[in-house]
Amino acid sequence: MSGRRIVVTSGKGGVGKTTTTANLGATLAKRGRRVVLIDADIGLRNLDLVLGLEKRIVFDLVEVAEGRCQLRQALIKDKRFESLAILPAAQTREKDAITPEQFAAIVEEASAHADYVLIDSPAGIEAGFRNAVAGAAEAIVVTTPEVSSIRDADRVVGKIAAGGKPIRLIVNRLRPEMVSSGEMLSVEDVCDVLAIELLGIVPEDEDVIDTTNRGEPIALREAGRLSAIYDKIARRLEGELVPFTTFDRQGLFNRLMGALKAG
Amino acid sequence: MESVAIEREIGAEPQRRGRAIVLTSGKGGVGKTTTTANLGTALAERGARVVLVDADVGLRNLDIVLGLESRVKYHVLDVLEERVDLDEALVPDKHSENLRLLAAAQSREKDEVQTAQMEALIAMLRERFDFVLIDCPAGIELGFRNAIAGADEAIVLCTPEVSAVRDVDRVVGLLGNRFKPQLIVNRLRPQLVKRGKMLSIDDVNGILRLPLLGVIADEPEIIITTNRGEPLALRKENPTGAAYHAIAAKIAGEDVPVPMPPAAKQTLLERLTSLFGGGRS
Numbered sequence: 001m002s003g004r005r006i007v008v009t010s011g012k013g014g015v016g017k018t019t020t021t022a023n024l025g026a027t028l029a030k031r032g033r034r035v036v037l038i039d040a041d042i043g044l045r046n047l048d049l050v051l052g053l054e055k056r057i058v059f060d061l062v063e064v065a066e067g068r069c070q071l072r073q074a075l076i077k078d079k080r081f082e083s084l085a086i087l088p089a090a091q092t093r094e095k096d097a098i099t100p101e102q103f104a105a106i107v108e109e110a111s112a113h114a115d116y117v118l119i120d121s122p123a124g125i126e127a128g129f130r131n132a133v134a135g136a137a138e139a140i141v142v143t144t145p146e147v148s149s150i151r152d153a154d155r156v157v158g159k160i161a162a163g164g165k166p167i168r169l170i171v172n173r174l175r176p177e178m179v180s181s182g183e184m185l186s187v188e189d190v191c192d193v194l195a196i197e198l199l200g201i202v203p204e205d206e207d208v209i210d211t212t213n214r215g216e217p218i219a220l221r222e223a224g225r226l227s228a229i230y231d232k233i234a235r236r237l238e239g240e241l242v243p244f245t246t247f248d249r250q251g252l253f254n255r256l257m258g259a260l261k262a263g
Numbered sequence: 264m265e266s267v268a269i270e271r272e273i274g275a276e277p278q279r280r281g282r283a284i285v286l287t288s289g290k291g292g293v294g295k296t297t298t299t300a301n302l303g304t305a306l307a308e309r310g311a312r313v314v315l316v317d318a319d320v321g322l323r324n325l326d327i328v329l330g331l332e333s334r335v336k337y338h339v340l341d342v343l344e345e346r347v348d349l350d351e352a353l354v355p356d357k358h359s360e361n362l363r364l365l366a367a368a369q370s371r372e373k374d375e376v377q378t379a380q381m382e383a384l385i386a387m388l389r390e391r392f393d394f395v396l397i398d399c400p401a402g403i404e405l406g407f408r409n410a411i412a413g414a415d416e417a418i419v420l421c422t423p424e425v426s427a428v429r430d431v432d433r434v435v436g437l438l439g440n441r442f443k444p445q446l447i448v449n450r451l452r453p454q455l456v457k458r459g460k461m462l463s464i465d466d467v468n469g470i471l472r473l474p475l476l477g478v479i480a481d482e483p484e485i486i487i488t489t490n491r492g493e494p495l496a497l498r499k500e501n502p503t504g505a506a507y508h509a510i511a512a513k514i515a516g517e518d519v520p521v522p523m524p525p526a527a528k529q530t531l532l533e534r535l536t537s538l539f540g541g542g543r544s
Contacts, residue, residue, distance in 0.1 A: 046429065209460070
């Protein structure tokens with residue numbers, strides 16, 4: 001039985017597609033699933049960096065498509081998990097170096113030996129996006145709680161929904177303290193606009209930049225706040241009913257102030 | 264368009280051509296649109312005639328950041344396909360008298376714009392404005408190539424992240440020598456740099472080696488003003504607003520220092536440590 005083929009996309013760039021792909025992939029692998037991550041951002045690859053595998057690249061996606069190597073030769077096994085591998089994008093080629101049909105064939109082949117194939121889509125809605133979506137049977141749309149990001153996500157949801165693929169939503173980089181002060185849209189606001197199934201809510205965490213720079217997905221930290229959150233997302237993806245984390249709407253400072261005023 | 268061409272042929276008045284600057288980055292979400300809106304506002308507040316062109320066909324956002332989304336009636340493709348005059352399509356800004364927006368088409372695709380058409384459009388805008396700032400889409404596909412087509416200068420935006428630096432380096436390579444790219448380091452958090460958890464400006468520019476135009480701090484206020492559609496550059500008393508004005512001054516050719524966010528303040532713990540543990544270091 002072949003594995004699930006899921007594209008991670010957003011329309012807008014910089015909302016956390018690559019970080020989400022790496023963390024969700026690592027979490028699924030930690031749960032014992034066989035996972036292949038495919039970087040579809042030809043020319044601007046980054047998934048290898050986020051996983052700390054950039055020095056181990058020998059072959060890439062385009063070389064597989066052109067038949068210059070086998071898929072299994074191009075897959076890089078993660079250092080931390082036997083069951084996690086990535087297929088890097090080509091860095092010095094263009095998005096049109098590969099056709100949607102070629103891309104879909106590679107995804108299909110990868111899914112034969114994996115439980116999950118996660119495809120990290122490039123930003124935008126051009127050829128690179130069309131390739132990334134071509135081979136997927138499901139989609140995860142990542143958005144931040146910002147008007148511009150939601151507008152772009154809505155456009156992407158429209159494009160994917162037209163193809164009939166199930167779409168789930170991850171709201172990324174939420175700052176609960178800004179939501180409670182009315183300076184940021186809430187998860188409810190975002191869900192109202194996009195009207196797709198909510199898969200997860202990931203709070204802003206300043207350590208993400210650092211762990212990303214170091215090539216160590218934050219989800220791999222023992223007992224970390226985000227590790228627990230990605231674990232819940234992975235379990236929901238596997239069909240478990242997991243309640244959503246409610247982020248304390250009152251920060252510590254406000255609570256102290258409230259307590260002082262009340263006194 | 265014709266009248267302009269005729270005027271030039273006659274040579275009655277030598278036309279002063281404005282500067283066309285593309286803001287690009289490779290990676291998305293590093294602040295191209297926010298920076299375009301803020302620098303456009305700052306340049307316009309200096310008295311320059313400025314037009315902002317949203318080149319992100321299908322995923323436009325510059326109208327939102329400027330708070331003009333309900334005033335957009337026509338877009339770039341309406342002009343290119345000659346359904347409306349350029350004047351008709353230019354949306355006047357709410358705040359700055361000298362600022363105009365040319366919105367992208369939202370329900371169209373990037374491959375509906377031809378590179379030669381974009382070149383012609385930007386050339387036309389340069390006849391009428393002192394600055395044409397072009398907000399480039401993320402990536403390096405056709406949308407990127409169209410956005411840079413009519414420009415002769417580039418501002419590249421980079422956040423202090425390894426992935427952003429790698430993407431910018433690639434974009435600088437693709438731009439080649441024509442655009443004299445200058446760098447803005449965006450969303451720097453001095454506190455994180457100090458704690459060794461973020462790349463420093465030297466780390467970033469040690470790799471990129473570009474003329475540094477300015478450094479903008481990461482601050483929540485940007486998200487708020489962006490959601491509200493009021494660029495921070497409207498508030499000169501705000502340090503980030505002031506930084507945009509300093510960058511605008513540099514772009515306009517003034518010899519001002521590179522704007523930098525204030526150095527990280529000592530944390531409470533560090534202050535206590537230096538007070539009580541000073542002798543033991």
